[in-house]
Amino acid sequence: MRKFDTKVQYLKYKVLREVARQAWNDTLLENVLEIPKTIVPGKTPTMRCCVYKERAILAERVKVAMGGNKENPNIIEVIDIACDECPAAGYEVTASCRGCLAHRCEDVCPRGAISFDHNHVAHIDKSKCVECGQCAKVCPYSAIVNRKRPCQNACKIKAISINENNAASIDNNKCISCGACVYQCPFGAIMDKSFILNVVDLLKKSEQGRNYKLYAVVAPSISSQFTYAKLGQVITGLKKLGFHTVVEAALGADLVAMKESRELVEKGFLTSSCCPAFVAYIKSEFPDLVPFISHNLSPMAAIGEYIKKTSENAKVVFIGPCTSKKMEAQLESVKPHVDAVLTFEELQALFDSRDIDITTLEEGVLDNASYFGRIFARSGGLSDAVSQALKEQGMEGFPLKASVCDGIEACRVALLKKSKNVLDANFIEGMACTGGCIGGAGCLTHGEKNKAEVDKYGREAMEKTISDAVSVLQ
Amino acid sequence: MKITVCIGSSCHIKGSRQVVEQLQYLIKENNLDDKVELGGTFCMGNCQKGVCVTVDDTFYSVTPDSTKEFFEKQVLAKV
Numbered sequence: 001m002r003k004f005d006t007k008v009q010y011l012k013y014k015v016l017r018e019v020a021r022q023a024w025n026d027t028l029l030e031n032v033l034e035i036p037k038t039i040v041p042g043k044t045p046t047m048r049c050c051v052y053k054e055r056a057i058l059a060e061r062v063k064v065a066m067g068g069n070k071e072n073p074n075i076i077e078v079i080d081i082a083c084d085e086c087p088a089a090g091y092e093v094t095a096s097c098r099g100c101l102a103h104r105c106e107d108v109c110p111r112g113a114i115s116f117d118h119n120h121v122a123h124i125d126k127s128k129c130v131e132c133g134q135c136a137k138v139c140p141y142s143a144i145v146n147r148k149r150p151c152q153n154a155c156k157i158k159a160i161s162i163n164e165n166n167a168a169s170i171d172n173n174k175c176i177s178c179g180a181c182v183y184q185c186p187f188g189a190i191m192d193k194s195f196i197l198n199v200v201d202l203l204k205k206s207e208q209g210r211n212y213k214l215y216a217v218v219a220p221s222i223s224s225q226f227t228y229a230k231l232g233q234v235i236t237g238l239k240k241l242g243f244h245t246v247v248e249a250a251l252g253a254d255l256v257a258m259k260e261s262r263e264l265v266e267k268g269f270l271t272s273s274c275c276p277a278f279v280a281y282i283k284s285e286f287p288d289l290v291p292f293i294s295h296n297l298s299p300m301a302a303i304g305e306y307i308k309k310t311s312e313n314a315k316v317v318f319i320g321p322c323t324s325k326k327m328e329a330q331l332e333s334v335k336p337h338v339d340a341v342l343t344f345e346e347l348q349a350l351f352d353s354r355d356i357d358i359t360t361l362e363e364g365v366l367d368n369a370s371y372f373g374r375i376f377a378r379s380g381g382l383s384d385a386v387s388q389a390l391k392e393q394g395m396e397g398f399p400l401k402a403s404v405c406d407g408i409e410a411c412r413v414a415l416l417k418k419s420k421n422v423l424d425a426n427f428i429e430g431m432a433c434t435g436g437c438i439g440g441a442g443c444l445t446h447g448e449k450n451k452a453e454v455d456k457y458g459r460e461a462m463e464k465t466i467s468d469a470v471s472v473l474q
Numbered sequence: 475m476k477i478t479v480c481i482g483s484s485c486h487i488k489g490s491r492q493v494v495e496q497l498q499y500l501i502k503e504n505n506l507d508d509k510v511e512l513g514g515t516f517c518m519g520n521c522q523k524g525v526c527v528t529v530d531d532t533f534y535s536v537t538p539d540s541t542k543e544f545f546e547k548q549v550l551a552k553v
Binding site for chain 2: 365368468473
């Protein structure tokens, strides 16, 4: 059964697993330099020009797995020597140009940037080209291509540029830590810092709950992950690792839906605050709209706060699909509620670092939240939950008009309209990742079926209404 | 007096919400709001015996059906 989408994820996983394994055995310090050799043994290169470069890059991956560069506040980090310095020349005519007579490319170009040599082959004058892409569209031989770096293409908010060494470089003031580039870079040159060592440390020091109880809060998108096993087996696996118990972040989402719907009625216009990348984006690009961001904590922080309020000596680890949650957990307003954040990728590494094969475990149970809290994991779910919460609280008279923004580009369009006062909606559901959280960079796999899996998991919830789910929290 | 009801997954499936709701009702009905504090917690580590309830530090195994009886014996009689 396939565990990861790409070999880059698999490589990253192997590094995380080794780092965690050494940490469990208290041998990380003495063996840290040996990890690259463990992963790439022998003399034959399997990924790059030579094993030495492979190991040098792996040594950098080990650093990121151990928390990365402390001087760089961004969760997302470029590994310079891993960057393959992909071509980034923009539109180019390839050898497929047959020197035809029609010259559609020339006719369609709004800037007159296309000329022809003595063989009738087209050339693009870079000083005139505005990268509109019209020529590429009309060429009957598909001879014109757009050479854009996958990282820059993935980063729809344009936070990635090319530095003087021709490597990718992230503008920390713009970056929202969504991890799109992490997932898209075919060379694995951009990675999210890991806090897996903090989690191993928290697990060890808890001594199976004797010193403090360690709670795993899992995001509802977990229902579309670990598909090679049963969700109940994942829950048992978490307890086997040493977590006291597992709680659904979706219950935090139920709480958020109740509060956010009331806040919406009170203020008349609101944007969601669940997605930390979306919130970071508003703060950096649309500062005038900051007052409209819901004042509610995110589901992760809300349930973390509740756990710590009701259980003495509790510590909380959030496990989800999201790299940006790692950034959110460092915010002053969230720090007290969440002690560490792991991605699903990292959880897989953590299981295997203890040789826990979850497929052999009995099934535990996970049932705290309602259908509506659970469907927060996919685009549109949050708006459905707010609509439901309005009904359940007798505020169905409020004319909810949600703008469901699937992906950061859609968020940008809605925010731009709002800033010009032409948005036909009173609620913006902003999700930076396409598809919602199930599209997160920290997912093991991304697939067509994930949305259906989330909906199915939602329907399996024992509580059918949000009020019922949150009634135990009063 | 502090009553804590387990609201972890296992107890939730066995009906901890119904237990909580009944206790909320009974506390109100008997005007014990200022004497009894009702709270929830995730997992008391005794899942087989759920729904797990503690009164101060004493453990009880309660079901939605036995909540009224539990309340009369362990709460009402002792406050």
